[in-house]
Amino acid sequence: MDSALVHSMAMTPRTNPSNTPRAPRRDALRNDEIVINAARAVFAEQGPQASMEAIASRAGLGVGTIYRRFAGKGELLDAIARLFVEEMDQAAAAALADPDPAAGLERFLEFVGTFNAEKRRYAAALTDRVSEDAVSARTVDRVRQLTRKAVEAGVLAPDVTGDDIKALIVALRGVVAASPDGDDAGWRRFLRIHLAGLRPGR
Template identity: 85%
Template sequence: MSPRPTPSSTRRAPRRDALRNDAIVISAARAVFAEQGPQASMEAIASRAGLGVGTIYRRFAGKDALLDAIAQLFVEELDQAAAAALTDPDPAAGLEGFLDFVGVFNAEKRRYAAALTDRVSADDEVSARTADRVRQLTRNAVDAEYLAQDVTADDIKALIVAVRGVVAASPDGDDGPWRRFLRIHLAGLRAG
């Protein structure tokens, strides 16, 4: 008689259709949260996804679990943008491109960005890697004499936080205020 399988040995990787549904749900949730904020209902998300609300609850225990999944994607997308910025041969363009990404990213998520930020841990491996990349972006811009010698990654992180605040305080669809804010503050950090 063969041994009975243990619960851990019977666990399988998620089925392909479950992973596809996860992607559909997350995409729909991002769109609905962008329109309605984090108070949007799971029913509205299910409707946008074209799935039953029960299907969503089978994969995500509730709205908090869904926001956690989106926050993790938020962290990964930010890290990918920082990595891409580091590949730019022009350190000034790399840094500016990254900061522009941050502004656009926050503007698109204006109604629920704060709910995501509260769910991101600075101790998370991806967040730590992104912080290292922001340090390197800053160092590259200083070494290229684009930024003043005394500018640090903490200055850039403060600028990122401030941009988020300007986005939150601006009218929907108006990118002018945060772009102007970013331009003025980068001018103040420049060398010479």
């Protein structure tokens, strides 16, 4: 993920006294990306109760550096939630661009499973932080297009809709949440079985 994008999601741009926007320093952008990646890893291991000191240690930065960029865990979780929304949208776009509708759909759904497995321990802390914004709406539209493309290619049965795929995604999240840490076999089996049920001649 481009570090400038990460920064734009994590921070409010500062302005100089003349009110002319000033580009953030390159090392500050790099530190933002390092901190967010470290926070994702630590939250995945310890949950949202993880300390800022643990995140600083993983990032290889002083805790004061982190507090200068993010006022606390709340701001970090906000930045991570927005980043997840962007990543989901990018995955949907890549799947839609795949010339093979079957491969695109399966890769997207596998991404969703892996994506949710990463944040299993702190998903609840992110739930209220992900708003229904323009990016989320665009992702939903892309999933509908991806579904329609798969139906037209004969990959999915004619009566399958985007709402069916959306319901599968919601159910997949539940299976991931109920699975033991590090055990991806359950949700992958669930995905295979339900995709088979959506194919022609099921």
